[in-house]
Amino acid sequence: MLIEPDDLWLLSKGQPPKNDELLAQMTLSRHTWLDYIHDRYLKNYIAQGGSKVKLLVGGQGTGKTHLLRVVLADGKQLGYQTVYLSARQCPLNNLVSLYQEIAKQVVNEDLVRGLCCRVARAISETTDYDGAGVFAPQIYDEYPSPTLANEHIRKTAGKIIKKTDLSSSFKAFAYQVVYHRMVNHSPANIELVCQWLMGQPLERQDREAFYLFEKLNKTNARDWLNSLILLSQFAGKKGLIIAIDDLEVIAEKAHGNRYNFTKRQVDDICELVRQIIDDTEILSGCFFLLSGRKEIIADHPRSFRSYDALWIRLQTGLADYKRFNPFADLVDVDKHLAAQGDTFGSRIFAKIKSLLRDVELGDIQPPENYRSSTSELQQMVIDAVCERGGN
Numbered sequence: 001m002l003i004e005p006d007d008l009w010l011l012s013k014g015q016p017p018k019n020d021e022l023l024a025q026m027t028l029s030r031h032t033w034l035d036y037i038h039d040r041y042l043k044n045y046i047a048q049g050g051s052k053v054k055l056l057v058g059g060q061g062t063g064k065t066h067l068l069r070v071v072l073a074d075g076k077q078l079g080y081q082t083v084y085l086s087a088r089q090c091p092l093n094n095l096v097s098l099y100q101e102i103a104k105q106v107v108n109e110d111l112v113r114g115l116c117c118r119v120a121r122a123i124s125e126t127t128d129y130d131g132a133g134v135f136a137p138q139i140y141d142e143y144p145s146p147t148l149a150n151e152h153i154r155k156t157a158g159k160i161i162k163k164t165d166l167s168s169s170f171k172a173f174a175y176q177v178v179y180h181r182m183v184n185h186s187p188a189n190i191e192l193v194c195q196w197l198m199g200q201p202l203e204r205q206d207r208e209a210f211y212l213f214e215k216l217n218k219t220n221a222r223d224w225l226n227s228l229i230l231l232s233q234f235a236g237k238k239g240l241i242i243a244i245d246d247l248e249v250i251a252e253k254a255h256g257n258r259y260n261f262t263k264r265q266v267d268d269i270c271e272l273v274r275q276i277i278d279d280t281e282i283l284s285g286c287f288f289l290l291s292g293r294k295e296i297i298a299d300h301p302r303s304f305r306s307y308d309a310l311w312i313r314l315q316t317g318l319a320d321y322k323r324f325n326p327f328a329d330l331v332d333v334d335k336h337l338a339a340q341g342d343t344f345g346s347r348i349f350a351k352i353k354s355l356l357r358d359v360e361l362g363d364i365q366p367p368e369n370y371r372s373s374t375s376e377l378q379q380m381v382i383d384a385v386c387e388r389g390g391n
Helices: 005-012 020-025 034-045 064-078 095-106 109-123 136-142 146-162 168-183 187-197 204-210 221-234 247-251 263-281 308-317 333-338 344-355 376-389
Strands: 052-058 081-086 240-245 286-293 330-332
Touching: 005 376, 020 064, 020 344, 034 052, 034 064, 052 064, 052 263, 052 333, 064 081, 064 240, 064 286, 064 333, 081 095, 095 221, 095 240, 095 263, 109 146, 109 168, 109 221, 136 146, 146 168, 168 187, 168 204, 168 221, 187 204, 221 240, 221 263, 247 263, 247 286, 263 286, 263 308, 330 333, 344 376
Parallel strands: 052 286, 052 330, 081 240, 240 286
Antiparallel strands: none
16 A cells, blocks of 8 residues: 555644545444444435435544545545535635535546546447547447537437436536537637536626526525536436535634634524535435534534524434434534543554554654644554654
């Protein structure tokens, strides 16, 4: 297994790596919660068109981000489109901004290829076309002229796209991508329509040329998100998994003793979370994982508790179970960690040292004063990396 310097740097800070293979190998005790999510939701409920929201809360350094990363890695392996967002880095105060941040990670070359492959399979089940280039020349020998072959591709694309539940503008997007990749190879046009799909404004002449008349706004952002999920599924994905981490930032103060967000901005974020929870009845094949420290549900004027419309929806998950409850929608990560037993930290320490045994680490220094600023679990991870690096 190749371990990249960036992953070593993350581990040396007590953070989970981005490498899915390394993440999987250092993950212990999956049976406590992760296997349940994998089997109940990823393999069944979400794959069958259901949608769900889970809120993970816990103290600093108890494994919230690690759990998010593992669910995303599991989803990717099962064929889902996955998105990871940090509330510290992304503006997430309304559905428009949320859609745009999600689309930045969903609208990519894989989506374009998936759409083209879907049409290519409808034309020829035996094709080995991977969506990377022009498809039309591959079938020229089957038609009297290239013009007829091109026309067949256009008609096939229009026919199968028309049958989808996509909005008219999203159908136009799918058709334009297929045409400008499979028939008339035009990377510039594909890039232009992809900008539209990411919520960026187009010039009037471009909107008219590509039949993309709709603009992203507050009233249609929910429909756009649903159409984006459907488009991703049409391109071959099982659904969409969206992880939003670090939500405790809404209750934190920045330098100068001022809060990161005004109370109105906090209310906007709370309203967004409320909409996400309510929209699970509308969205199809979408799994939201929200995560933050316990400050977000504490009795604080900038927490979720301060927004009545959201708090009403969360209260049912606050039943005080003595043990970790894997079935709850409000996931207590502190209890999840406690359920691993007193030896969990030492097991993590031994596992990471074993994984890094043959890796050339060089001299890795731990963060300054890390024992006073990190959790016991994070300290075990940091010690394992730095001790092995010093050998």
